[in-house]
Amino acid sequence: xxxxxxxxxxxxxxxxxxxxxxxxxxxxxxxxxxxxxxxxxxxxxxxxxxxxxxxxxxxxxxxxxxxxxxxxxxxxxxxxxxxxxxxxxxxxxxxxxxxxxxxxxxxxxxxxxxxxxxxxxxxxxxxxxxxxxxxxxxxxxxxxxxxxxxxxxxxxxxxxxxxxxxxxxxxxxxxxxxxxxxxxxxxxxxxxxxxxxxxxxxxxxxxxxxxxxxxxxxxxxxxxxxxxxxxxxxxxxxxxxxxxxxxxxxxxxxxxxxxxxxxxxxxxxxxxxxxxxxxxxxxxxxxxxxxxxxxxxxxxxxxxxxxxxxxxxxxxxxxxxxxxxxxxxxxxxxxxxxxxxxxxxxxxxxxxxxxxxxxxxxxxxxxxxxxxxxxxxxxxxxxxxxxxxxxxxxxxxxxxxxxxxxxxxxxxxxxxxxxxxxxxxxxxxxxxxxxxxxxxxxxxxxxxxxxxxxxxxxxxxxxxxxxxxxxxxxxxxxxxxxxxxxxxxxxxxxxxxxxxxxxxxxxxxxxxxxxxxxxxxxxxxxxxxxxxxxxxxxxxxxxx
Amino acid sequence: xxxxxxxxxxxxxxxxxxxxxxxxxxxxxxxxxxxxxxxxxxxxxxxxxxxxxxxxxxxxxxxxxxxxxxxxxxxxxxxxxxxxxxxxxxxxxxxxxxxxxxxxxxxxxxxxxxxxxxxxxxxxxxxxxxxxxxxxxxxxxxxxxxxxxxxxxxxxxxxxxxxxxxxxxxxxxxxxxxxxxxxxxxxxxxxxxxxxxxxxxxxxxxxxxxxxxxxxxxxxxxxxxxxxxxxxxxxxxxxxxxxxxxxxxxxxxxxxxxxxxxxxxxxxxxxxxxxxxxxxxxxxxxxxxxxxxxxxxxxxxxxxxxxxxxxxxxxxxxxxxxxxxxxxxxxxxxxxxxxxxxxxxxxxxxxxxxxxxxxxxxxxxxxxxxxxxxxxxxxxxxxxxxxxxxxxxxxxxxxxxxxxxxxxxxxxxxx
Numbered sequence: 001x002x003x004x005x006x007x008x009x010x011x012x013x014x015x016x017x018x019x020x021x022x023x024x025x026x027x028x029x030x031x032x033x034x035x036x037x038x039x040x041x042x043x044x045x046x047x048x049x050x051x052x053x054x055x056x057x058x059x060x061x062x063x064x065x066x067x068x069x070x071x072x073x074x075x076x077x078x079x080x081x082x083x084x085x086x087x088x089x090x091x092x093x094x095x096x097x098x099x100x101x102x103x104x105x106x107x108x109x110x111x112x113x114x115x116x117x118x119x120x121x122x123x124x125x126x127x128x129x130x131x132x133x134x135x136x137x138x139x140x141x142x143x144x145x146x147x148x149x150x151x152x153x154x155x156x157x158x159x160x161x162x163x164x165x166x167x168x169x170x171x172x173x174x175x176x177x178x179x180x181x182x183x184x185x186x187x188x189x190x191x192x193x194x195x196x197x198x199x200x201x202x203x204x205x206x207x208x209x210x211x212x213x214x215x216x217x218x219x220x221x222x223x224x225x226x227x228x229x230x231x232x233x234x235x236x237x238x239x240x241x242x243x244x245x246x247x248x249x250x251x252x253x254x255x256x257x258x259x260x261x262x263x264x265x266x267x268x269x270x271x272x273x274x275x276x277x278x279x280x281x282x283x284x285x286x287x288x289x290x291x292x293x294x295x296x297x298x299x300x301x302x303x304x305x306x307x308x309x310x311x312x313x314x315x316x317x318x319x320x321x322x323x324x325x326x327x328x329x330x331x332x333x334x335x336x337x338x339x340x341x342x343x344x345x346x347x348x349x350x351x352x353x354x355x356x357x358x359x360x361x362x363x364x365x366x367x368x369x370x371x372x373x374x375x376x377x378x379x380x381x382x383x384x385x386x387x388x389x390x391x392x393x394x395x396x397x398x399x400x401x402x403x404x405x406x407x408x409x410x411x412x413x414x415x416x417x418x419x420x421x422x423x424x425x426x427x428x429x430x431x432x433x434x435x436x437x438x439x440x441x442x443x444x445x446x447x448x449x450x451x452x453x454x455x456x457x458x459x460x461x462x463x464x465x466x467x468x469x470x471x472x473x474x475x476x477x478x479x480x481x482x483x484x485x486x487x488x489x490x491x492x493x494x495x496x497x498x499x500x501x502x503x504x505x506x507x508x509x510x511x512x513x514x515x516x517x518x519x520x521x522x523x524x525x526x527x528x529x530x531x532x533x534x535x536x537x538x539x540x541x542x543x544x
Numbered sequence: 545x546x547x548x549x550x551x552x553x554x555x556x557x558x559x560x561x562x563x564x565x566x567x568x569x570x571x572x573x574x575x576x577x578x579x580x581x582x583x584x585x586x587x588x589x590x591x592x593x594x595x596x597x598x599x600x601x602x603x604x605x606x607x608x609x610x611x612x613x614x615x616x617x618x619x620x621x622x623x624x625x626x627x628x629x630x631x632x633x634x635x636x637x638x639x640x641x642x643x644x645x646x647x648x649x650x651x652x653x654x655x656x657x658x659x660x661x662x663x664x665x666x667x668x669x670x671x672x673x674x675x676x677x678x679x680x681x682x683x684x685x686x687x688x689x690x691x692x693x694x695x696x697x698x699x700x701x702x703x704x705x706x707x708x709x710x711x712x713x714x715x716x717x718x719x720x721x722x723x724x725x726x727x728x729x730x731x732x733x734x735x736x737x738x739x740x741x742x743x744x745x746x747x748x749x750x751x752x753x754x755x756x757x758x759x760x761x762x763x764x765x766x767x768x769x770x771x772x773x774x775x776x777x778x779x780x781x782x783x784x785x786x787x788x789x790x791x792x793x794x795x796x797x798x799x800x801x802x803x804x805x806x807x808x809x810x811x812x813x814x815x816x817x818x819x820x821x822x823x824x825x826x827x828x829x830x831x832x833x834x835x836x837x838x839x840x841x842x843x844x845x846x847x848x849x850x851x852x853x854x855x856x857x858x859x860x861x862x863x864x865x866x867x868x869x870x871x872x873x874x875x876x877x878x879x880x881x882x883x884x885x886x887x888x889x890x891x892x893x894x895x896x897x898x899x900x901x902x903x904x905x906x907x908x909x910x911x912x913x914x915x916x917x918x919x920x921x922x923x924x925x926x927x928x929x930x931x932x933x934x935x936x937x938x939x940x941x942x943x944x945x946x947x948x949x950x951x952x953x954x955x956x957x958x959x
Contacts (some may be wrong), residue, residue, distance in 0.1 A: 118888065120861055174832065242597065242627025242885050244666030312886040313940070317949055318629045319886040321673075329958055339958030346957070421861060422626075424654060424819070425664045426810055427834015 002066055003164045010271070013193050016363075027359030033127055042372035045364035046349065049183070052190045056219075058271045059342065060259035076264040079212055079353040080298040081220060091143055091197050098141035099221045102169075103228065105129050111232055119175025123233035125173035134162045134395040140254060143503070146197040155227050157195055162312075164188035168378055169226070170235050177230060178238025178360040179251045179347075180354040186252065189214055191363045197424040215256055220300065227307050238424055239353055246322050251348055256338045261333035267471030271336035283336060284326045288314040353425065362529045367526065374497025461508050555637040558600055558630065560674055566636065570683040572643045577651075577690035582804050583783075583796055584692045587651050588931075589701040590617040592784060592895040594859030594878035595654065596638075598628025598670070601941040602882050602892065604799025609729045609938045610894050613641045614648040619695055621859040621878065622654020622786040622818070625684075626665035627885055632674055635684060653691035654786040654859065655818040655835070658808040667863070689805050693785065693817050696796065700779035700854075701900035701932035702739075723930065739929075746748035767770055779902050780854025787860045788875075789839045790816030791828055796851050810835065819935050821861055822870050822877075841871035848874050855932045857895060866893025866937045873930050883940040896934040 016022055031040055040046055062078040077085055088096070105126060112122040130137075138147060138158055149157040167184030170177030192198055198210050229235060230249060237248030246254065261280035262272050285291035286305045296306035306319055317324040329335055348354050360366035545553075551561045551569065561569075591610045596603055605954040610616055624638060624901050626633035641649050655661060660667050662681065671681035704722050724737040783796060793799055809815045819836025822844065823829060829838035844856060856875040863886055869876045882892035 116546070118864070208905050237885075240627065240885060241669075243629045244627070248887075313883060314886045314943060322628065326958055335958060345956040421821075421833055422661065422665065423658055423833050424810070424835035467846045483746075 006103055010055065010058055011051055011189060012055045013048055015199065016149070016194055021150055022157075022362055023153045024151050024155045024157050024160055024363075025153075025361045026147075026155055026159045027361035027364070029357065030360045031356045031358065034352050037350060037355060039368070039407050040355060040358075040366070042368055043360075043366050045187075045358075045360055045366060046363055046368045047369045047372065048190060048344070049186065049349065051187065052193065053344075054271070054341070056211045056215055057255055057259050058265075059208035059336070060131060060215055060256050061262045061272060062260075062277050063208070064264050064266050066482040076277065078264075078279075079118040079216070079218060079260055081303075082298065087209055087214055088213050088217045089198065089210075090461070091192075092213045092217045093148075094143075095192070096217045096221055098137050099218070099225055101137060103225050105133075106228060106232055109455075110430075111234075118234055120233040121175070123170070123175050123235065124172045124230070126233070127169065130169070130194045134166055135502070138162060139167070142192065143197055146192060146195045148194050157191070157363075160363050161188060163359050163361065164364075167357070167437060168222070169229060171238070172238070174238070175233065176238040177226065177249050178354070178358050179249070180238065182226075182252055183348065183354070183358060185219075187358070187364050189218060190407065194363050215300075219252065220303075220479055223250065223300070223303065226250070231311070236421075243319050246343065246347070247304060247308065247320075250307075251340075251344055253300040253304040253338065255344060257299050257304065258333045258337035258340055260299050262337055263332070263334055273338040273533050274331045274334040276332040276334065278543065280333055283329055283333065286327045288325060335439070336341065353423075371376060435459070464491050546638060548922050552637065552640045552644060554635055555582045556604070558633050560632055561636065562959070563675055563677075563680055566680050567683050569636070569640055569643060570687045573639050573687050573692050576643060576646055577687065577692070578805070580690075580692045582800050582802055583691045584650050584652065585617055586617070586695050586697045586784075587899070587946035588697055588897045588898040589705075590619050590650075590697055590897055592697070592782075592857050592897065593618060593620045594880040594893075595623035595862075596620070596628075596634050597623055597656070597884070597886075598634050598667070599940075600628070600630030600632030600634045600637075601939075601943075602880075603634050605729070605938055605941040606880055606892070606894060607883070609936050610896070611949060614645040617648050619650040619697070619784055620652070621784055621857070622652050622691070623656045623859060624651075624654070625667040626656045626662055626845060628666075628874045628881070629670070630671050630719075631667045632684075639687065648807060650695050652695055652784065652786060653688060653689055653693055653804075653808070653818060655808060657688035657691055659688075660684050660783070660807070674919065692802050693802065693814060694799055695764055695784040695798075697782040697784060697857075697897055699900050700782060701898040702779040702929055702932055704934055705898045721933055724934075725934045727934060727936050732913045734937070772899060775788055777821065779897065780929065781852060782855045782857055782897060782931060783851070784856060784857045785817050787816070787836055788820035788822055788856070788858050789837075789843060790820060792816065794847065794850065796853075803921075819860075822858075822875050824899045841874070844871050849882040855933075862888060864888075864890045866891045867935050869893065891937050891939050893935045893937045896936065897931050899935070 031037060060079050062076050064074045065077045067075040068071050079086065109122050109126040109129065111120040114121075119329065135158065137159060141166075142161070147156065147158045147161070164184050164187040168181055168188060170181050193214075198214060226249070235249075237245075240248055261276050263275035263277055265272060281291055281295055281302075285295065286302070289309060290305050292302055292309055295302035305323065308323075309316070312319045326339070329339075358364075379396060547565065548569070551565055554561050587759050593606060593610075596606075607613070610618070620638060624635040628634070638649070638651060642651055656665060656667070662685065667684075668678065668681050670677055671684070674680075695861050703721075704725050721739045723739040724735075725733055726735040728734050767833065790813045793816070798813070799817065804814060806814075808818055819833060820837065821831060821833075821838055823838040823840060825838055825840040827840055827843060829840075831837050848854070848856065855873070857878055858875065859878055859880070861877050861879070861932045862881075863877050866880075866882075866958045868878055876895065876897050878893055879890070880892045880894055882890060884890055
């Protein structure tokens with residue numbers, strides 16, 4: 001492990017070993033069916049993504065520094081967006097220029113003025129331009145030691161890098177953008193990290209500086225670029241849940257932005273899970289226009305909130321109820337940060353519609369992490385979509401044959417972006433349409449005490465009348481499983497469902513704890529059902 | 545005041561009603577819906593509406609613009625729920641109105657009226673949040689299974705009745721030959737499109753069975769009713785369906801044969817009717833949605849001809865102008881959720897079809913579409929004359945009356 005740049009007890013993404021010559025491969029789609037998500041969650045790529053994200057996250061918390069002028073008294077250094085205390089290496093500045101160039105290309109491709117349904121077709125042109133220029137842009141902005149990292153095959157590191165970079169800006173076919181594209185950019189940065197691009201030139205900088213430079217000089221401008229793309233080409237939120245999602249497009253700014261407001265830490269401290277820095281705004285300020293305008297210049301969380309205010313009309317609590325609820329949290333930004341990471345793990349990394357588009361190469365590898373413990377496969381596999389041909393074709397009840405010839409692939413190729421349309425959850429397209437049913441067990445999630453094992457406690461459930469479904473008794477049918485649910489206590493005629501090829505699967509509902517009557521995520525419930533927190537190799541996991 | 549009327553007035557005020565009452569209303573609604581055919585027959589006049597998606601305040605605006613129930617007959621083409629904040633209030637209000645005035649309001653199924661879709665796109669979460677349990681979601685889903693798949697509007701007029709306007713407002717008299725009229729939410733006419741003056745008599749081929757057509761047995765949509773004989777100012781039959789056509793469905797009768805009382809399947813005719821989209825392609829194409837198909841102008845024109853339809857009305861796709869006629873006005877998309885998802889900046893529309901009360905003679909066959917050739921298809925498949933269509937276009941409801949919610953329950957991950 002090469003964690004010398006970070007706090008001593010915090011892991012960081014490993015650099016490629018200088019002792020071995022890597023074999024790069026062109027990244028490929030590996031998640032094709034629901035159960036592949038389970039494999040992903042025990043892959044090296046997953047571990048690397050989480051390690052890198054948590055490493056960046058930790059670096060954005062304020063830190064205590066020795067104040068030389070006041071006789072060793074500690075002061076707090078915060079990492080506002082305009083903070084001057086972070087040193088940007090040459091590589092970082094050069095990649096920032098790359099993002100600027102991508103931004104300039106927008107000027108060359110104005111939106112198409114013609115009639116359209118929603119997404120603007122000119123986005124395809126912008127995308128085509130960057131596709132053509134990617135290789136040149138990478139060559140002119142990334143150190144040669146990165147692009148031409150010593151390797152033992154035909155394929156260079158550049159093909160892995162360009163794959164993730166090109167995946168970072170939305171779909172030119174569907175004219176949409178979502179958290180899957182954001183993930184691709186994170187992987188792009190992760191590749192550069194692994195290839196030593198960020199660390200080579202600045203080995204003696206203060207702890208966390210490299211990470212902060214990545215966030216402030218690269219992720220922040222990336223988000224600005226994305227917002228400009230969304231506004232210019234009216235990119236659809238990929239798989240929007242409407243008001244019932246966290247944000248139409250982004251996730252990472254909520255993680256890193258809440259870390260910016262967290263309490264100050266010393267190098268050996270655990271990453272905080274509650275509390276705030278003294279001057280942090282009240283989380284409830286997200287609904288106040290003036291406060292948002294003030295904070296958005298300094299903070300990524302409010303930057304994202306500000307963008308919502310820019311594009312949405314209507315009361316904040318109504319169009320963004322989830323963020324509004326979060327704004328009621330009284331235990332500080334550290335708590336919000338912890339929740340955001342849990343949510344990212346469950347709603348982004350564990351959702352088939354999002355991660356199915358992720359490509360795996362040698363740097364982010366689909367190979368099983370030898371230290372990984374399998375996630376509760378039943379929970380994942382039972383709820384993820386499966387491909388056609390699995391016996392679900394129960395619909396053809398009429399005798400007529402498919403009279404016209406079936407649609408041809410060439411016709412399909414000419415399909416325009418679908419605008420603000422709904423995608424079938426079982427369709428293998430469109431990032432960021434989380435299926436509702438995955439309870440991911442975050443490796444760092446520790447099971448609260450006093451919880452009910454949903455598989456055993458029918459008694460308690462009936463005692464809590466009106467509690468949400470959990471587990472197999474829920475009567476809730478998850479996407480892709482279609483069967484008659486158990487109807488509890490309702491004297492209604494059963495409904496007929498498509499027969500074969502279906503399963504009843506638990507949906508990510510909540511269960512009610514005996515102790516406090518609060519709703520808990522099914523993820524946690526599932527963890528409890530296994531009677532202990534899942535053992536994990538994850539270095540960031542807390543001992544249970 | 546009956547319990548039902550109380551529930552309606554609560555829901556009109558955007559308040560949810562107690563769970564036992566929801567259960568009772570859903571039960572009553574199912575009893576009503578189970579009697580409906582897969583393709584409900586609806587008589588003009590009727591106002592056709594597209595997606596609502598839980599935009600309750602905009603639904604109220606829709607009623608203000610289009611007239612209240614039961615004064616105006618309504619046909620909603622599905623997608624009542626998901627994405628918006630008030631799916632519960634919107635759907636339950638429509639359902640209560642259905643139970644209270646069954647002949648005045650028709651609800652057909654959209655692709656979002658499904659367990660699978662609502663668990664992904666918000667309605668499930670909303671029920672959980674507002675009732676603390678999924679029971680109400682379950683009751684609603686059971687109703688979804690009984691919703692009709694389509695509707696056939698009969699007795700439409702080819703001409704537009706003068707619109708009801710504010711007395712103080714001087715509106716020029718409506719020309720007999722006006723085919724399309726567009727009005728804004730202030731009841732002002734913003735555009736009129738005349739039917740072509742060129743009058744053609746129907747070719748015999750139109751009203752007799754063209755070769756290869758299935759025998760016309762049923763009540764309409766099959767040519768046996770609507771304007772056969774051409775003795776009225778009839779606008780012909782209008783098929784309403786949420787999504788569009790299916791390669792498995794070549795006649796309205798085939799829709800009638802489906803077993804609809806089930807969760808929306810992943811494929812097959814029922815799925816296609818709720819998921820497909822029209823597109824400028826030759827015949828059929830794969831849908832980027834992953835369900836249903838894309839279908840082109842020839843498919844629509846042929847279907848309309850074979851089934852003696854003058855128009856297909858469907859919803860399912862956001863259109864910035866609220867409505868969009870395609871393929872020589874053989875199909876129209878109606879979208880009724882203004883400023884969709886609080887950000888799309890679109891207007892919404894509803895489509896009014898008038899009742900044919902005249903006894904006049906045969907009228908124009910042309911739709912007055914400038915770019916249209918009389919011989920556009922084949923002489924045998926010349927499109928029918930469409931009904932007179934009044935689109936009322938409206939914007940998102942003003943926000944004033946909405947208060948802040950009293951409490952902020954904490955989301956799961958943040959406990």
